[in-house]
Amino acid sequence: RPLLALQDLGIRVSHWAPTGAEWDLDTADLIAYFAGRADVGAVAAHLDRVGDGRRLLLAADHAARHRVPVVALPAPAEEDPVLDAALRQFGVIRAQDPDELRDTAALLARARPPRAEGVAVYGTSPDAVARVAGLVEAAGLSPHRPARGPETAGADREAVAALLADPSVGVLICPVPAPVPPRTDRLVEDLIEAAEATDTLVCVVWGSPLGTEEAYRTGLLGSRRVATFRTYGACVRAVRAHLDHHRFTANHRSPFEGAARVPSPSAGKARALLHPGRRLSEHAAKQLLRAYGIRVPREHLVTSAAAAVRAAGLAGYPVVMKASAPELTHRTELGLVQIGLTSASQVRDGYRTLTDIARYEGIELDGVLICQMVEYGVDLAVRVGHDPRFGPTVTVGLGGALPEALPDTATRVPPFGEDQARAMLRELRGHALLDGARAAPPSDVDALVEVLLRVQHLALELGDELAELSIDPLVVLGRGQGAVALDSLAVCR
Template sequence: MSRLRAALDPKSVAIIGASDNPNKVGGRPVHFLGKFGFAGKIYPINPSRPEIQGHKSYASLQDLPEAPEMVIVAVAGDNAIAAVEDCAAFGVKIAVVMASGFGEVDAGEGKAKERRMVAAAHKAGMRIVGPNSQGLANFGTGAIASFSTMFMDMDRAAEDAKGHVAMLSQSGALSTVPVGFLRQKGIGVRHTHATGNDSDITVGELACAVAEDSEVKLMLLYLESIPDKRYLEELASIALDRDLPIIALKSGRTDAGKAAAQSHTGALANEDRVVDAFFEHHGIWRAPDMRGLVEATELYLKDWKPQGRRLVAISNSGAVCVLTADAATSVGMPMAKLAPQTDAKLKGILPSFATTTNPIDLTAALLSNSALFGDILPVIAEDPAADAFLIGVPVAGPGYDVEAFSRDAAAFGKQTGKPLVVAATQPSVAQAFAANGTSVFPTEVEAVTALHQFLAHRELMAKTRARRTALAPGEALIASPAAETTMLNEADSLGLLAARGIPVVPHRLCLSRNEAIAAFNIIGGPVVVKGCSADIAHKSELGLVRLGVNSADTTGDIFTEMEQIIAKNGSRFDGVIVASMAGGRREMMIGAHRDPVFGPVVVVGDGGKYVEIVKDTRLLLPPFTAQDVRDALQSLRIAPLFAGVRGEPPMDLDALVDAVVKVGALMRDPAARVASLDLNPVMLGSEGQGCVVVDAVVFHGV
């Protein structure tokens, strides 16, 4: 936090455009600084008032007795620009610019004005938050440099200002809307910051500083654009070191992926999928919507250290048991298989018509014997198969000892130390469980969804941390993007891959009819004959691919024919490739390109001519491990085929994994200068038979 300390914990704050009215933009920060116990100096600046909200007011920045560490610029338009320039000249460290009407509405003149402010600030060593910023709020220090209406009904003495959650956003509204949701759940926040247009200090850079606050146990991000990945990468590294979970909600789309449309890879790796891969690579959970951003928050604030995701469900409703099992299965949470001794003990406690296998249905017997709940929980707690628990109480009231249920559940949670959630629709029942510190959700689906997010995110963080440990420092090399690229012909593309140890189909480049005939005789038929030109990416459309050629003379004739086709097309003739007819069990694809923001991206998945229609692929951001590739392949829809079905032997996944790892290393090697590549098909054989690249298109940096 030291590099941006003045943004989060300033010793003095001035407000240019300060108002005596706390419902004005310039009045809110003055009000909030007092309300939330800011201990530093407050300097309202307004030439028309001697006093503002009980504080002495100053006519100008130059009239202050010292240069304040932070200045809130609450004046509009060109006045804001002049104010920023004055701040820079006066020795201010941080300017929070609330004025709007800049780059967010005018990409030309508006952005130019932003650049003017930033240039003036940097020349003097000052930093800017905004413009178009709702402001910053650190409830831990009382430094509330914001005009958010949300804070008007928050109480300094309440839990609102004592939380462990940090919310950072490029949007003003979305920096506080999640706070409202969390307050409804009784969860306080420590930080909520809105960086606006990110003209200087970006949400990522500010998040790096916030992540160093030891009181922050969960970070939430709302992002509308990611023009630069550097600070998000640094943030992820800090968070992993601190074991700090990050949940991000990324909205909108950018043009980042559109320039990659020159290949299949570009179509399969659009910008939003790359964002998914980036977050996954760095252990950041991507929320699908606002509910996903905040719904599981209280689970993250427990001290749980989960070891898996096998679920045990307990309910007094058979329907809830079934729905819980359905919900868990749909998100990949297996229902734990309880040990035989656990089942035997449960049978000795529950009536014969109850279900003792997981999920455990207590039935209506719970109404006549409220002790059942407390009797079975200690038994289940001892079972080693369970990683997490869900208790469903859809209906309870008179006749049920709900207070005892809630106490027993809380004791059970402490005994196991494992994640526990409760699904209870009735407010009175939910309140009883919540009062004892148990996490409660209205339905079993919501409970399972939140529990899955928490457990899967923790697994993702552990996997990311393990990858970081496993990868050697040398594997962090990365090439700079090339200003211009050129396509290699297929022979050169295959040669580049072969030099990297990536298996390619046996082939020969022939520059004459006689060489083509000789190649057939050496390779042996049948063969594939393909025209070779660095000007032609898609050869089939021009009749430049012939399969199953069975004679040397025919091979020679095809050479002559293809030479003529390439000449008529006005393309460069680089020869004709004669290659073996490669066999295999499945056509796969490996692709890669350089995203302008996120760098190298590797695509792997089902291949062949329908690759862009089927779209059964996964994205990986190098550097990655062999296990990362294996996990990606096992997540494909075709994954069950890899193990072999209906008596077939398994496929050689090890060979495919190795090829993908080598492509990842190739894309990070500065000396290779590979801008993009398409390897499709890559023929995958049975176990022990390997894989082989049959067709390759490589774009090379000039």
Template structure:
């Protein structure tokens, strides 16, 4: 946070654009600073006023003799540039531009924003905005903001920092959380993010000891890699990030001709990033509230098994249904646990999971029995978490249960959650006790289940990334590809299949046995085993089948000679001006399952590896998974496990299981190659990638170099 300390903890603030008009942004900012007891110096700026709200009012920023940490700008867009020039002249480090009228308004606004950024950069001024509501530091009473962020109710102090590209909607998240009693550290609306963006602020807040959890609403980022790095740092630091991605239905704007590029959209890349960082995706206001409540306990499920205990059978069923959809399950209780429960659960109840305590069980007289039941459930080795269904239990019963849970909670590392649908006006005292004990309460069993799933996924990802990082340190990157990269850089378009497969083989991806045949040179064909495939080799014909440039099932030498002549003839007719290098003859793969694998070098996220069902399933299922490169074998296995076709790889209807481990190794190798070659490869398409009983084989491949202007 050091480089943004003056922005987030300013000792002095100048506000440009104050006025007697109460609705003016600058006026709102000064009044909010005064009303909330800001202890730093405030300098209103407007040449028309000698004073404003009892403070000396200055004609310009440069007229202020004292040091200014932050200038809040609330003047019309056309006047912003002049104010920024004054900030630069005074060497003000930060400006918060509330004003709209920039790139969101069209061509003139775009030009104005570019000029604004140029002035700021030349003058060493860092910017929040423009077109934003500003920022608030609740702990230090800093209100460099206007609009809803300055109005009642005042947010209470806490450990949550909120970042939002949309000020109005983003603040709705803050208000929903505030109604649930959640406190805040910072609320920052970033607007157009002309300079300082959400990712940079996440990085700063990770260094802020008072920020325990970060919530962000974004519509997009220009640097997916920076978000990936920030997400991993947050995971290592144990600071959860809850992220709401707006615009999830928009497809990525990539003009690509391969199968790989059409298998995903930009939102898929965000989802891949979430899985690789532990960033928790939210998409509803109540999810922000629920997950913040859950993470506040800093306790994580020790496995996906949950014990459900309460007085409502229907609540248990709803929890179980919702839990199964998100990977949580009711665990089996061992015999010792059930024996302990039998002594404290009524005979008409149930000591298996869900544990039925029967109606009226939650009362003062049963507190000792309830405590024994809860401790028995938490001690069960299969239990990763505990859900107590109070359901409609009233005031006295809820208080009795809360008193027991308050005693038990400090003695366990397993999370305890509570479902209560009783009105807060009736059970408020119990809710207060549970909150003080760090036990989240949810208004529905389904929401309790989903909150536990979020905790479990975060905890698992944290362990997975730590373990994989250790293994990746031992894992070689793409193998001997130096010469291959040179050939890519020197190329002028798509590489041929022969060149592409040679490069991928050097990168550690097994390929079929091939012989490259040119006019008058058929050496080596005798070493191949029939049946064979013959394919024309041309950097100008990326899709050979459409050109009639492929013949399969070649059974003998006579058929092979005929096939070679035929594919060459077809290719010349299809593309008379194409460069034709020869024919690639390959051993035909007669078994296994076809996958499509490849790389898209996205302008925001960099190289992304995609894998999906191939062959007849490619269009039928639309079945794919992706991750940001590079990654290890564990992540590659997770990708394969996400595919609908995954069960086929294990062998179905008597078929032998296929080599999933080899497929995972190939994907990991592809990811390292993609990362090493990110400056010179735009795309890779392996179609098909055969998974067989004892390995994988790339039967066809295409490597597309970047345009020469893109090479670094």
């Protein structure tokens, strides 16, 4: 059905490669092969049984470097947040159904790079123009103001020419909700003629329920320069994909090219802290972060009240005291955390309280952490996980208790660069907190981005040895003041 529909639209199918029965080729191989061919303008793919996620990303990166758009429709069984994030990270355009896969790939195959991002709407029906203009704005595109229509019958040619000559217009959408000969016939002729003489993308939405009209069958479908659609939504989604693709490829730099080929000195320091199958104490997990240049509070692990007082003087009052043991969880609920201690006597008493509670609960401590107290920042959580298909993953989201009520996270698959780290933060619904909500000062987003890049470096080097790594909370301080990992958890594979 999709092949016949493409043929009906006048789109040449250069290759058709069914997958699933072969032993030695998969979707990644085919995408990489087609992206290198001069006769392929776009690749449309049904993603089924994605086995090796890394090879799929390498293929998508290869296509992005060749500026060949890949439009993909994952099978329902393949849907998951990591796959969705990985495809978006490497510029693969997601389709929601076979019709969108067809329409979007067809547009991308024949459209030239846009000269501008403005989207103009012109048509013979004011209602249709208003509806399309609304969809354009809702899609986050740059609408050209004002949307126009209807002009008098004799002025269509001049109106279209004026819009196509506007340097701020990169796409012209013309909705034709119903054929009204002879005006719509002349309009189609004007659009086809204008499209041949411009680099601006011209799209027509032909709304006739029959689709048997000569203007549509011979005129629009016979044109190699006009992209034709049957619904407003399909047109706007395809236009957005077109603009997104060219914006992405213009700025794309392969993260694989800059990836380190040999382990860094940080990896050697970090591996000395790992013990297969065991969970690290908070102190050891923070040493792991420190090995990769991630800032942690000034802190000391002590085993006596006197040492606790000395450590508090070194860390600087006020301090936080935490009972420390590799398998210890729910410290706050057990009363094994004390906050805001401001004197030696409070520290001495706090040490005795923590050790007494641990003894009562039957918890064997490796000591008590005396930590510098950090206040007044935005709490985030950064986690390293392991996906069976894509390997190490990095996720960022709101920290503390709030995510349980309002999940808000963004995920990427290493390696990735600064642009993707910043894109992760823009995906968070709570991004406004970093900008300074409710008169709070703006946060140090640059420092946060640097933490994400260091965490993804850690994930690449230690991902096969770490089952989980969590920084929660990561407190992002005011602009220019950095970001500090207040608590961390690490579990070895």
